[in-house]
């Protein structure tokens with residue numbers, strides 16, 4: 001299997017997946033998964049608990065090695081896992097400094113972008129708070145901001161808003177929709193029937209197969 005990161009040229013498709021398969025030991029999780037994420041698309045992935053959604057996303061971002069298939073990535077990716085991957089003893093700002101350096105941003109860029117994002121997601125007051133003293137929702141926000149810091153072409157989000165209060169949830173969706181209108185793409189695992197209308201494409205993972213999911217009437221992919 002290969003993950004190819006393509007040069008930074010404007011490509012109509014951000015992610016192309018062909019023939020992806022993953023097993024844990026002898027247990028098949030999915031096979032022959034194929035889909036594309038066009039620029040500007042807001043793609044939802046649904047499926048019952050244990051269907052393999054997180055496994056699929058981990059393969060997409062390179063955390064897991066699929067057993068077969070190819071993934072072509074035409075741009076930069078930001079990933080927000082289901083459980084925040086943060087260090088307890090570091091503050092929010094220290095995380096952004098670390099992520100910014102990893103992305104190759106200057107200290108000034110990191111500081112400017114993280115301040116704007118913390119204002120957007122209403123967590124500026126936690127800039128100097130250690131992660132182990134934050135609420136679950138605040139940790140999710142820090143995780144999301146870390147994924148957005150380098151202005152990725154595609155955001156891959158594994159149920160990023162579980163701990164968000166209602167206002168932050170609304171801010172998140174307004175942000176995601178504007179992000180796509182401006183040419184970014186978002187792939188998000190969603191369990192919520194009420195948000196299906198937001199997606200340009202809905203994919204459903206069931207019994208090891210990824211297929212077009214159900215969407216409210218009147219909206220076409």
Ligand SMILES: Nc1ncnc2c1ncn2[C@@H]1O[C@H](COP(=O)(O)OP(=O)(O)OP(=O)(O)O)[C@@H](O)[C@H]1O
Pocket residue numbers: 024029047048049050051052053054055056
């Ligand atoms: N590292 C692992 N080793 C073996 N089995 C695993 C591993 N990780 C996950 N699984 C199993 O693979 C299946 C798919 O897990 P996954 O977390 O991808 O599902 P999911 O669709 O994201 O579930 P949920 O909606 O509950 O988050 C589950 O049955 C899970 O128990």
